Amino acid sequence: MTDNKPLLEIQGIGKAFGGVQALEDVEFHLEKASINGLIGPNGAGKTTLFNVITGIFPPDSGQIRFAGKSIQALEVHERVRTGIARTFQNVELFESMSVLENILVGMYTRTRSGMIESILRLAHTRREEKQARDRAMELLEFVGLQDYAHQKSSDLPFGWQRLVELARALAAEPRLLLLDEPAAGLNISETNQLGDLILEICSRGITILLVEHDMSLTMSISDQIVVLDQGKKIAEGPPRDIQANEAVVEAYLGKGKN
Numbered sequence: 001m002t003d004n005k006p007l008l009e010i011q012g013i014g015k016a017f018g019g020v021q022a023l024e025d026v027e028f029h030l031e032k033a034s035i036n037g038l039i040g041p042n043g044a045g046k047t048t049l050f051n052v053i054t055g056i057f058p059p060d061s062g063q064i065r066f067a068g069k070s071i072q073a074l075e076v077h078e079r080v081r082t083g084i085a086r087t088f089q090n091v092e093l094f095e096s097m098s099v100l101e102n103i104l105v106g107m108y109t110r111t112r113s114g115m116i117e118s119i120l121r122l123a124h125t126r127r128e129e130k131q132a133r134d135r136a137m138e139l140l141e142f143v144g145l146q147d148y149a150h151q152k153s154s155d156l157p158f159g160w161q162r163l164v165e166l167a168r169a170l171a172a173e174p175r176l177l178l179l180d181e182p183a184a185g186l187n188i189s190e191t192n193q194l195g196d197l198i199l200e201i202c203s204r205g206i207t208i209l210l211v212e213h214d215m216s217l218t219m220s221i222s223d224q225i226v227v228l229d230q231g232k233k234i235a236e237g238p239p240r241d242i243q244a245n246e247a248v249v250e251a252y253l254g255k256g257k258n
Contacts, residue, residue: 034207
């Protein structure tokens with residue numbers, strides 16, 4: 001029997017910081033294996049919503065359901081383990097580590113060996129470490145950086161560092177991948193490569209929620225788009241409908257917003 005439930009359900013989410021209402025009664029859902037854009041002017045609440053979904057901030061109201069279950073009580077690492085991973089606006093790699101080591105860090109929720117077992121170098125621990133390294137190399141090959149596995153991550157060009165961060169998020173084996181400005185700082189060629197990678201990731205059954213200021217990228221790869229303005233959802237639908245929506249045009253161009 002096919003399970004047609006949405007993968008992620010955002011139900012009436014509200015979040016305030018002091019007297020500022022960052023999110024107000026936000027509702028939408030994400031279908032499995034879909035690409036979903038989350039757009040809006042600066043300060044619309046997009047990154048705040050990412051932080052609520054991943055457990056960095058608790059919502060003041062509303063519910064988040066993932067694969068049919070509430071994740072309200074789960075800590076950040078528990079949400080990663082259940083299948084939610086993300087990247088960040090600013091690249092957040094461990095600069096002193098190699099590219100390969102950064103990917104291995106992303107697998108920590110999927111490994112079973114504890115510290116004592118690792119120190120003792122037990123047989124099953126060695127097997128697990130080899131499997132992890134093999135998988136990390138597969139992910140680096142997927143993003144085209146297998147030849148740079150042993151370089152320090154800080155030595156890579158900025159665009160490549162973004163690809164390392166993407167591979168590290170995939171190392172957690174997510175069912176839902178949240179991408180926060182993944183094309184920021186990339187040139188046209190790198191942005192096109194990123195779009196192809198996102199499409200390939202989705203084809204492997206992973207649901208994508210994408211915050212991105214590059215509207216040509218967002219519109220070209222998204223199945224659905226949710227638009228926020230001043231913490232409220234003002235539109236939702238396929239890219240063609242969003243491009244023609246007067247409220248969306250006004251949010252970006254009207255009322256002196258930046």
